[in-house]
Amino acid sequence: MPNVDPIADSAAAEKSPARAKIRSVEELGLIVARLRAAGETVVLCHGVFDLLHLGHVKHLEAARREGTVLVVTVTADPFVNKGPGRPVFSEAIRAEMLANLEYVDWVAVNRSATAVEALLTVRPDVYVKGSDYADAGADVTGKILDERNAVEEGGGRLVFTDEITFSSSTLINRYFDVYDPPLNAYLTKLRDRDVLGDIMKLIDGLKDLKVLFVGETIIDEYQYVVPLGKSPKENMIATLYQDREVFAGGVIAAANHAASFCKEVEVVTCLGTVDSHEDLVRASLKPNVRLTEFRRQGKPTVCKTRFIESGYLRKLFEVYHMDDTPLDGWEARTLQRLIEGSGRSYDVVVVTDFGHGLIGPDIVDTLVKNAGFLAVNAQSNSGNLGFNLITKYPHADYVCIDTPEARLATSDRHGDVGEIAGTKLPGMLTCDHVIVTHGRNGCVTYGRGEGVSLIPAFTKTVVDTVGAGDAFFAITAPLVASGAPMEYAGFIGNAVGAVKVGIVGHRQSVEKVPLIKYITTLLK
Secondary structure: OOOOOOOOOHHHHHHOHHHHOEEOHHHHHHHHHHHHHOOOOEEEEEEOOOOOOHHHHHHHHHHHOOOOEEEEEEEOHHHOOOOOOOOOOOHHHHHHHHHOOOOOOEEEEEOOOOOHHHHHHHOOOEEEEOHHHOOHHHOOOOHHHHHHHHHHHOOOEEEEOOOOOOOHHHHHHHHOOOOOHHHHHHHHHHHHHOOHHHHHHHHHOOOOOEEEEEEOEEEEEEEEEEEEEEOOOOOOEEEEEEEEEEEEEEHHHHHHHHHOOOOEEEEEEEEEEEOOOHHHHHHHOOOOEEEEEEEEEEEEOEEEEEEEEOOOOEEEEEEEEOOOOOOOHHHHHHHHHHHHHHHHHOOEEEEEEOOOOOOOHHHHHHHHHHOOOEEEEEOOOOOOOOOOOHHHOOOOOEEEEEHHHHHHHHOOOOOOHHHHHHHHHHHHHOOOEEEEEOHHHOEEEEEOOOEEEEEOOOOOOOOOOOOHHHHHHHHHHHHHHOOOOHHHHHHHHHHHHHHHOOOOOOOOOOOHHHHHHHHHHHHO
């Protein structure tokens, strides 16, 4: 390792030579500038390096031959887009493993979603990537072109190695117990069937679809508090306010999930004239989502305020702000005209029915008559329990509800969920495609001619369940409409749900590229 770095901590180097190689990206920028001024040729490699293997070793050896100094940056834990449970090894361990390689001179943890910032800061002479990135058109992330531009902006060049390759994900899946035995057995069965290509085609097949979402807009407000204890003078719990977040949820969040996968998305919804939150709603929409809304006079946009213990994100209680009386005559006719004008021009009409007064019998009738493919979720929640059952829809092409909602609709408290999904619900609704989500147990799918399948859940690490079912439904609806086998739709839906339960509120939507990377990680 060339000795031209005045920043180096000699005491640290004497105690742990490998750890002394690990610096911040900013420090590496200064180090590399001095190295280049001294005539060294600096090479940079970047990646996750979750499980260091022979393929990595060959790749790094080849990279070292491109120059005289090898710098490696590793993706920080929060930016490893391989789904729940990854990375297996923390950023500190991954960095130290690399630093222990003799021919690696410097290592840094890159605290950014891409390598672009590191490339602009470090400014290497050579940036080395593996052969699987040589075809820019095959890069699902689309980042390789940005990385090429960044390295060339600093006067460097991009080089691809042609060494033996392995997959960290494949090795982890085969030799590490990262999944529960039932899930591992299921994933092994899918890998043996080599279904990854088929699932990727199904996801890619959504890119030209036009989707219409109909449902209530809900403002999800999170009030972060610290519980103080019971008030000495009142029979209540006191809390100390810490922070607040407000999200556009309900049908807006559902449409945003679909926006990354589908060409065109329209939302038909209502806002109140009191506390409309219109600015928030419009600012939250993805670029390819169009909002068509009407106003309910004298009523608020539905808002649900949740008070959350800030340390562990435990929900303490919630307050509904709404007027859930049914639409009046003018309001109902307005919504009917909007559905009649748009329904048949879309590949699928997705109804997110939260049971807060928007969708009554006349609207149901209009939806059934005017949707080419009708996908429905009728939610049971604290504000409508027992009064918003899926059975209000006499027909649907696809129904997606959770297990408690399915039990309520069929008056079956203890029966087998597979029988409910595959026999009772299809008969009651005239519906050929049903998915009943089952929380930690995954989901049960039914398709006429396909039978019933049980897909286990992919993660037990849950940050926030709000909106997870809506995300599942928003992506599986266009999949089912496009002819996806129900087992595959359920598999993709479970992956969507696993990603979504790791997101607080609606801070982010489920995006196509991270989902593809997660599914690829599962099935390698």
